[in-house]
Amino acid sequence: MDKIYIEGLRLESLIGVYDWERTAPRPLLVDLCMHCDLSRAAQTDNVTDTIDYALVAESLERVAEKSSFELLEALASAMLDALFAEFDVQEATLKLSKPDILANAQNVAVQLTRGRP
Template sequence: MKSKIILEDIKIYAFHGVLPEEALIGNNYIINAELHADLEKASKSDNLDDTVNYAEVNEIIHQEMVIRSELLEHVIGRIINKIENQFPQITFIKIKLTKTVPPMPGEMKGVSVEFEKEINS
């Protein structure tokens, strides 16, 4: 059975970016996370210990977003590493991080960076 946990459109205000004003002003970010794991046992047991606790995943994302980085790639790398270390049952992680108002000319919904990682269990 293929199973996924998806956290959608987590909105966080943070201070990432290369430009000095980004460290002062900050920006709105949207994070999406997709995690694959075998959750069949949880579907039968109704026990939180048999699944990936998505509240804890959400907490990891919030903790890592507080730590300022110049690059979104660096933020995503930290999020993936921490999730992978805390939840060894995960076999695949996809994180998409969007800066909603990048300091660039032109109207847009934002700029996103997305990483996908297959994890050998």
């Protein structure tokens, strides 16, 4: 199976368990790997025959902006749900990072892998 990657997508979302986290949207990073069939696009060189990664990024951004989840796990799951609803993806792995949230760590992240329901 072919793959499309989007790495280091910067988003913001109101997310967090603690009151101090919920005062303003927090910066997040998304790394996404989508399993899909790219053979037609490779032959036609036409964007309509592939998954438009700009539209994928816009979709993930919409989910992040509208959400108010407490947990990264819940937001990552909602992002994957939107991905499967909107695009012809067979499987996807999404890593959602919340940088600089712990004083002694550069990053905290969750990674979810899901197949088409």
